[in-house]
Amino acid sequence: MGELLRLATAGSVDDGKSTLIGRLLYDAKAILADQLEQVQEASRRRNGNGKVDLALLTDGLRAEREQGITIDVAYRYFATARREFVLADTPGHVQYTRNMVTGASTRTIARSAVDARNGVVEQTRRHAFIASLLGIPHVVVAVNKMDLVDYDEETFDRIVREYATLAAGLRVGETTYIPLSALHGDNVVDRSEAMGWYGGVPLLEHLETVEIAADRDLDHVRFPVQWVIRDQATGYRGYAGQLAGGILRPGDEVKVLPAGTTTTVAAVETFDGPLEVARPPMSVTVRLADEVDVSRGDLLCRPGDAPRVARELQADVCWLAETPLRPGGRYALKHTTAGARAIVDEVVSRVDVATYAADPSATELGLNDIGRVRLRTSRPLAHDAYADNRTTGSFILIDEATNDTVGAGMIV
Amino acid sequence: MSPDAPPLSHLAALEAEAIHVMREVAAELEKPVLLFSGGKDSIVLLRLAEKAFRPGRFPFPLMHIDTGHNFPEVIDFRDRRVAELGETLVVASVQESIERGRVVEEQGPRASRNRLQTTTLLDAIEEHGFDAAFGGARRDEERARAKERIFSFRDDFGGWDPRRQRPELWSLYNGRIRRGEHVRVFPLSNWTELDVWQYIAQERLEVPSIYFAHERAVFRRDGMLYAASDFVELLPDEEPFTASVRYRTVGDMSCTGAVESTATALQAVVAEIAATRITERGETRADDRVTEAAMEDRKVAGYF
Numbered sequence: 242m243g244e245l246l247r248l249a250t251a252g253s254v255d256d257g258k259s260t261l262i263g264r265l266l267y268d269a270k271a272i273l274a275d276q277l278e279q280v281q282e283a284s285r286r287r288n289g290n291g292k293v294d295l296a297l298l299t300d301g302l303r304a305e306r307e308q309g310i311t312i313d314v315a316y317r318y319f320a321t322a323r324r325e326f327v328l329a330d331t332p333g334h335v336q337y338t339r340n341m342v343t344g345a346s347t348r349t350i351a352r353s354a355v356d357a358r359n360g361v362v363e364q365t366r367r368h369a370f371i372a373s374l375l376g377i378p379h380v381v382v383a384v385n386k387m388d389l390v391d392y393d394e395e396t397f398d399r400i401v402r403e404y405a406t407l408a409a410g411l412r413v414g415e416t417t418y419i420p421l422s423a424l425h426g427d428n429v430v431d432r433s434e435a436m437g438w439y440g441g442v443p444l445l446e447h448l449e450t451v452e453i454a455a456d457r458d459l460d461h462v463r464f465p466v467q468w469v470i471r472d473q474a475t476g477y478r479g480y481a482g483q484l485a486g487g488i489l490r491p492g493d494e495v496k497v498l499p500a501g502t503t504t505t506v507a508a509v510e511t512f513d514g515p516l517e518v519a520r521p522p523m524s525v526t527v528r529l530a531d532e533v534d535v536s537r538g539d540l541l542c543r544p545g546d547a548p549r550v551a552r553e554l555q556a557d558v559c560w561l562a563e564t565p566l567r568p569g570g571r572y573a574l575k576h577t578t579a580g581a582r583a584i585v586d587e588v589v590s591r592v593d594v595a596t597y598a599a600d601p602s603a604t605e606l607g608l609n610d611i612g613r614v615r616l617r618t619s620r621p622l623a624h625d626a627y628a629d630n631r632t633t634g635s636f637i638l639i640d641e642a643t644n645d646t647v648g649a650g651m652i653v
Numbered sequence: 654m655s656p657d658a659p660p661l662s663h664l665a666a667l668e669a670e671a672i673h674v675m676r677e678v679a680a681e682l683e684k685p686v687l688l689f690s691g692g693k694d695s696i697v698l699l700r701l702a703e704k705a706f707r708p709g710r711f712p713f714p715l716m717h718i719d720t721g722h723n724f725p726e727v728i729d730f731r732d733r734r735v736a737e738l739g740e741t742l743v744v745a746s747v748q749e750s751i752e753r754g755r756v757v758e759e760q761g762p763r764a765s766r767n768r769l770q771t772t773t774l775l776d777a778i779e780e781h782g783f784d785a786a787f788g789g790a791r792r793d794e795e796r797a798r799a800k801e802r803i804f805s806f807r808d809d810f811g812g813w814d815p816r817r818q819r820p821e822l823w824s825l826y827n828g829r830i831r832r833g834e835h836v837r838v839f840p841l842s843n844w845t846e847l848d849v850w851q852y853i854a855q856e857r858l859e860v861p862s863i864y865f866a867h868e869r870a871v872f873r874r875d876g877m878l879y880a881a882s883d884f885v886e887l888l889p890d891e892e893p894f895t896a897s898v899r900y901r902t903v904g905d906m907s908c909t910g911a912v913e914s915t916a917t918a919l920q921a922v923v924a925e926i927a928a929t930r931i932t933e934r935g936e937t938r939a940d941d942r943v944t945e946a947a948m949e950d951r952k953v954a955g956y957f
Contacts, residue, residue, distance in 0.1 A: 245663035275935030302800055302815050303946040313800050313818065318793045318845045325663040327843050343820040454660050468676040472708040481705070483673045483824070512704040523661070524672035524705070537680055561820050575825050578680070637825045644829040646819045 243324040246448060249345040249377070250330050250352045251368045261354060261385060261423035262317070262330055268430035269445060271319030314344040323449040338594065338609040341371050342559045342649050346635070349453055350379040352444075357390045357420070361403040363595045369404070370594045373411035374557060374611065374651065376631055378456045380416045383444060388422040392435040410597060412628070417451075419444050457521055462487030462495070463548065463625070463633050464541040465577035470526055479510060479526035480535055482578065485632035487543070489519045489527065496544045497535050498623035503544050505530040538579035540623040540633070548625045548633055555589070555653050557627075558614045560606040562640065562647035566614070567605045572647065574618060576636040582619040583638065589613040613653070627651035664852055668701065671840035673824060674803055675705040678785050678838050681828040685713040685785035685838075686743070686778075688957065691723075691731040692903035693860055694789025694841055697849055699738065700856050701840060714741040716786075718774050720766040721748040722884040722905045730861040745777035762886040765907040771956045775811040778835060785828065785836045788957050793845045795934055797949035803842045809833035811955030837957075846901075846933050850923045864922065866899045866914045877910035877937065901926075901933045910937040 250262060266272045302313070317328045331344035345351055353368040355361065372380050382404050390396045397420040408416060419428055420439055427433030428443045442450070463486035470479040493506045508528040509516045519525045527541065535541075542548060560566050566585060574583040591603035591612035599613070606612045627634030638648030661669065678685050687702060689695045702711050717731060735742045747766050750756045755776060756769040778786060792799045802818050804826045819827050828836055841849070853860060870881040872891045879885060881893040884907050898911035899922070916922045929936075934948075948956075 243663055244660045245666040273932050273935070274930045275932055279935075302797060303949055304816070313815070315796075315799050316792045316843070317799065318843070320845070320847070325845075325848075339820060343822060346822045347824070457660065467673070468680050468705075470706060470709045475708065477708050481676055483669060512707050520661075522666065522669050524669040524676075573829070575827065578677075631823065635823045635825065637822055637827065639827055639829060644827070644831065646822070646827045649820070649822045 243320070243322070244453065246324050246326050246350065246451075246453065247348045248326055248328045248350050248352060248448065249341070249348040250328060250354070251341050251345070251371075261383060261421075261429065262328070264423045264426055264429045265445060266317065266319055268426060269319050269321060271317070314340055321445070321449055326448065338367070338371065338559060338611065339561045341368070342375065342561075345371065345375050345377060346649065348375075348377055349456060350381065350448070350451060351377045352381040352383055354383045354385050355400060355404070357384050357386045357396055357400065360396075360400045361407060365404070366407055366597075367594045369408055369411055369413055370592075370597060370611075373408075373413045374559075376412070376414075376628060376651075378414040378453070379451055380414050381444065381447060382416060382418045384418060384420045385423055387420045387427060387433075387436065388425055392420075392422075392427075392433070394436075394438045397439075417441070417447055419447065458486040458630060459488050459520060460486075461546055461548075461625075461630070462489055462493070462541065462543045463630060464489060464495075464527065465579070465633070466535055466537055466539045466541065467578045468537060469535070479528045480541070481524070481526045483524045484519050484521045485577070486521055486630050489525075489541075490517065491515070494544055495529070495541045496547055497533055498540045498542060498547060499550045499621045500534065500539070502533045504533050538577075540577065540579075542623075548623050548630075550621050550623045552618050552621050553586075554616045554618065554622070554624070554650075556614055556616065556636070556650040557592075557611060557653060558606060558638070558651075559611045559649045560608060560647065561649065562645060563608050564640075564647075565605040565607045565610075566638075566648060571641070572638040573641050574616075574636050574638055574650075576622050576624060577633055579620075579622060581622060583616045585614060586617055587615040589615060614650075616650075624652055626653060628653075664848060664855060667841075667844055667848060668704070668852070670824070670843065671701045672705045674826070674838060674840040675702060675787070677826050678787065678804075678828065678836075679706070679712040681826075682785040682830075682836070684781070684783050685787065686716045686781065686783040687711070687713055687787040688774075688789070689715040689717055689731065689735075689742070690789075690903060691717070691727040691734075691861055692789065693849055693853060693864065694791065696734070696858055696860055697841065697844075697852055698787060698789050699734065700852075700858055703738070711738075711740050713787075714743050716743040716745060716777060716781075716783075718770050718777070719744050719746045719748075720770060720905050721746065722766055722882075722907050724861070724863050724880075724900075724903065724906055726863050727861045727903055730859070734859070743777070743781065745773050747773045749773075750776065762888050764886070766905055767908050768951070771811075771951065771954055774957070775955050778811070779833075783835060784830060785838055787838050787840065789841055790839050790957060791841050791844050791846070791849075792839075794932070795948045797946065797952060801839070801842070801952075803839055804828055805837045805839065806830070807835050807837060807955065811835075813837075813952045813955070815949065815953070847923070847926050850919075850926050854919050854923055861903065863900045863903065866897050866917045868895055869898050869911065870894070871896050871898060871911060878913070879910055880906050882906045901937045904938065908938065912936060 329344035421428035467482035590599040625633040871878040899914040
């Protein structure tokens with residue numbers, strides 16, 4: 242049985258992103274006959290010609306099909322003999338930042354499409370920034386429409402240099418460049434005959450083989466307690482949760498945060514029985530040797546390796562709501578399994594995601610803005626920097642009046 | 654297992670995610686319920702609930718929306734499974750909704766109780782004060798579902814607004830609602846049909862016998878095979894015949910089609926699903942064939 246690879250794709254209007262996804266799914270035999278028939282029928286009705294519009298595959302909502310735009314993140318699933326893929330396809334235009342952050346937050350790999358004729362454009366710079374901000378470990382730059390530049394090696398090399406230059410100032414993950422033509426299928430699933438000069442592998446093979454094991458943090462134990470399992474009849478008491486970092490074994494000494502008490506792991510269990518070793522992202526139940534006070538929102542770690550515990554945070558926040566974030570704003574905050582109230586002390590700066598320039602004179606964050614913010618919380622939170630742990634380093638902000646999710650925070 | 658063992662298998666990763674989702678709901682909502690139809694997806698949900706909450710009891714009851722047109726094999730299975738688990742089952746009946754005048758029975762050979770279920774479901778959610786309902790829907794099933802969140806917000810009319818979905822970031826789910834609103838929660842969002850069958854095989858889960866090939870009196874309509882039963886009126890040119898069939902999905906007898914199959918055991922079913930070139934809903938569900946946006950329209954009205 243293969244591993245699960247979570248992939249996000251991003252692109253701008255007309256760079257052939259939908260065609261590329263369609264080609265990938267089609268050549269990987271992940272489009273079923275009735276789905277293709279549906280798309281053919283819808284294409285006929287809309288375009289009046291025989292051209293099949295593969296974008297209709299992912300545009301699942303009536304309004305999307307009627308207006309010919311993608312509104313929301315769409316998820317597609319396909320498998321090869323080696324891996325199973327969950328692909329989050331994020332729209333390129335409307336609500337761009339909000340959608341890409343949503344689609345990419347849980348991803349291991351991001352694929353950014355670049356039109357070979359245009360090279361690195363503003364949208365490419367945005368993708369690179371967001372991929373870097375979200376700490377996505379692997380990036381694929383798909384240089385598409387190579388057929389329209391005569392499969393020219395020099396054009397590809399120039400785009401690689403341009404991208405490498407912009408990525409140098411960011412924390413972009415391991416980056417792979419692939420020249421391809423989605424329209425003709427070059428280097429998507431099958432190796433291109435027209436680009437013999439390309440020494441790498443086609444896109445699908447790269448996705449199947451990219452090394453993802455090293456992305457897991459096995460060094461720092463982070464176990465947010467999610468739910469306390471009790472069985473009155475036997476007096477059983479276990480702390481259930483999903484391991485967010487490190488390796489947990491019976492006999493390990495652990496510290497309970499924020500209280501700071503220490504105890505020992507008596508057992509690590511699942512419904513299927515006790516485990517010798519638990520590793521992320523397993524959902525397990527931990528039993529402790531001593532009767533200590535532990536509840537939802539607490540975090541277990543190793544005593545010598547505790548995360549920060551504080552009521553004051555600095556974070557990069559991506560703002561998702563029409564009503565801007567301003568100093569003095571109060572929100573509900575959700576961090577791992579802990580809830581708190583938060584107040585905005587200061588907007589430190591706002592970043593221009595196309596030029597990467599930080600504007601320290603900014604006083605608010607509007608819809609789709611990203612900026613550095615200082616927050617205070619109603620209770621201490623045990624947290625890491627997002628760069629160190631994506632689970633214990635992230636939070637969301639919720640508007641208490643509308644209950645909408647309005648902000649995505651990455652702790653610095 | 655050693656620390657440098659390879660990453661979790663895709664099924665283990667999907668399982669861990671689903672368990673996390675179920676525990677979040679139990680912790681953050683007041684009165685959840687798990688919708689159990691006796692179908693394969695909700696059978697997997699029950700196993701995941703055992704994994705999430707045993708040795709404790711489930712922190713929610715189970716609920717079946719009974720159309721009265723179910724396959725008898727499925728109802729037998731439902732009752733047996735609930736008894737084994739020792740958990741509580743609430744049955745909300747479409748027949749009662751009809752008798753109380755909440756809905757009007759469709760008439761004619763193409764009549765189905767599929768749409769009527771929505772009213773029964775929403776009435777039951779309101780009557781019991783449920784604020785979260787687990788469902789077994791998956792994003793790979795249908796393209797409107799491919800756009801739906803794992804925590805899917807429903808307004809006080811039970812409706813889904815695809816244009817106003819909450820962004821869902823990392824594994825931080827926002828389950829905050831006002832009185833009268835509820836969330837539908839889909840722990841299997843990222844599973845495919847094949848994942849479900851592989852999981853059933855891995856966990857050795859029992860499924861109703863109609864999922865395996867059996868001889869049945871069927872008739873052909875719109876290119877699909879339907880069971881001949883008291884619940885369906887035949888059209889003049891329709892003639893029942895006996896065929897070896899199995900079901901890929903379990904819904905009403907009136908709107909669920911069978912597929913011709915000789916797969917009598919689990920491994921043969923898994924092999925069949927792996928090789929199929931047609932989606933399960935495309936092959937077997939009349940309810941999705943009404944219009945291009947049939948599922949989206951029903952979801953907006955409060956359907957599963």
